[in-house]
Amino acid sequence: MEKILFYILSAIIIGFAVLSVTSRKLYRATIYLLFVLMAVSGLYFMMEYNFMGAVQLSVYAGGIMVLFIYAVMMTNNIGKPLRSISTKRKILPFIIAFGTAILAIYAIYSYQGIANVHEATITSVDQIGQKLLSYEKGGYVLPFEVVSILLLAVMVAAIVIAKAKKLVNQEKN
Amino acid sequence: MIEGVSLFEILSLTTVLFFVGIYGFLTRTNLIAMLMSLELMVNAEAINFVAINKYLSPAVLQGQIFSLFIIALAAAETALALAIILHLYRLTENIDVKEVEELKY
Numbered sequence: 001m002e003k004i005l006f007y008i009l010s011a012i013i014i015g016f017a018v019l020s021v022t023s024r025k026l027y028r029a030t031i032y033l034l035f036v037l038m039a040v041s042g043l044y045f046m047m048e049y050n051f052m053g054a055v056q057l058s059v060y061a062g063g064i065m066v067l068f069i070y071a072v073m074m075t076n077n078i079g080k081p082l083r084s085i086s087t088k089r090k091i092l093p094f095i096i097a098f099g100t101a102i103l104a105i106y107a108i109y110s111y112q113g114i115a116n117v118h119e120a121t122i123t124s125v126d127q128i129g130q131k132l133l134s135y136e137k138g139g140y141v142l143p144f145e146v147v148s149i150l151l152l153a154v155m156v157a158a159i160v161i162a163k164a165k166k167l168v169n170q171e172k173n
Numbered sequence: 174m175i176e177g178v179s180l181f182e183i184l185s186l187t188t189v190l191f192f193v194g195i196y197g198f199l200t201r202t203n204l205i206a207m208l209m210s211l212e213l214m215v216n217a218e219a220i221n222f223v224a225i226n227k228y229l230s231p232a233v234l235q236g237q238i239f240s241l242f243i244i245a246l247a248a249a250e251t252a253l254a255l256a257i258i259l260h261l262y263r264l265t266e267n268i269d270v271k272e273v274e275e276l277k278y
Contacts, residue, residue: 003177010186017190017213021197026206033209036190040216043183046175047227052237056219059244064212064251071205071255075262082203083269093199101192108184121231128241131234140238147245154249162256 006046012039024081030068037061051125180228184221191217204258204268208251215247 013036020032037060044053072078135141175183190213197210219240226236262268 002175006175006178006182010182013186014189014193017193020213021193021201021206021210026203029206029209033212036213037216040220043220044223047223049223049227049237052223052240055241055244059248060212060216064248067251067255068205068209071258074259075205075268076203082201082206085200085202090200093196096199097192097196100195101188104188104192105185108188109181123234123237128234128237131238132241143242147242151245151249154253158252158256161253162259 002046006043009039009042009046012036013043024084025078026072026076026082027069027078030065030072033068034061034065037065048122051123051128180224183224183228187217187220187224190214190220202270204261204270204273205255207270208254208258212247212251215243219243 016032016035016039020029020036023029023032037056041053041056041061044050044056131138132140132144194210194213194217197213198207201207201210222236222240222243224236226233258268261273265273267273
């Protein structure tokens with residue numbers, strides 16, 4: 001049962017990812033990306049990492065996708081398709097990506113050292129919070145604080161960069 | 174771990190996802206579409222961290238916490254990149270990498 005569910009989720013992830021990078025309508029590509037992100041969160045839920053799944057849903061599918069949709073709406077004519085690239089210029093990227101993927105999968109399957117651990121442990125949000133704020137050995141309080149400062153800096157920078165000014169063309173007139 | 178699914182299958186899935194992202198990054202010319210391919214790649218990384226954590230050492234939380242940091246950094250990067258793209262659009266009314274040459278020389 002879980003195996004079938006995993007394969008369905010994989011099919012959704014791969015299928016919509018391919019659609020998302022090949023669709024010529026940018027708005028549709030964004031929605032396909034949303035489906036990929038939700039299927040990935042389903043994968044986290046299947047691995048019993050409920051907190052990760054919730055974070056993926058709320059931050060990625062909730063926050064980042066809204067940003068993307070706003071950016072697409074502000075910069076593109078939604079009905080107008082993206083300019084197409086000739087098939088000749090798609091061949092080389094396809095060969096590079098496909099060949100390297102085959103190579104990587106071959107390398108993964110030829111590795112013998114992995115021993116599966118069969119332990120059913122469910123990590124609670126409590127444990128993650130303790131670990132994130134622990135300042136003992138193996139604790140993550142410093143990266144946590146650095147990330148929080150980074151987020152603050154990014155917020156200020158995004159506001160400063162995207163602050164509305166007059167259009168250049170209007171200034172020229 | 175997922176019942177009946179080995180680590181190899183999850184790693185194959187993320188590999189394919191990553192290289193779909195690479196293909197998109199190489200073929201797209203619109204800046205927002207390129208950023209979306211980047212998101213696919215970042216997602217593949219995050220799944221890798223979580224899956225390896227779950228399959229190889231479920232008692233520790235390292236992989237999960239790394240994935241949390243990856244998601245936070247991806248959010249920050251996306252917000253900043255979209256701000257830059259919006260500003261570029263205001264300056265040039267165009268976000269196609271073939272035609273934008275503001276920073277070229």
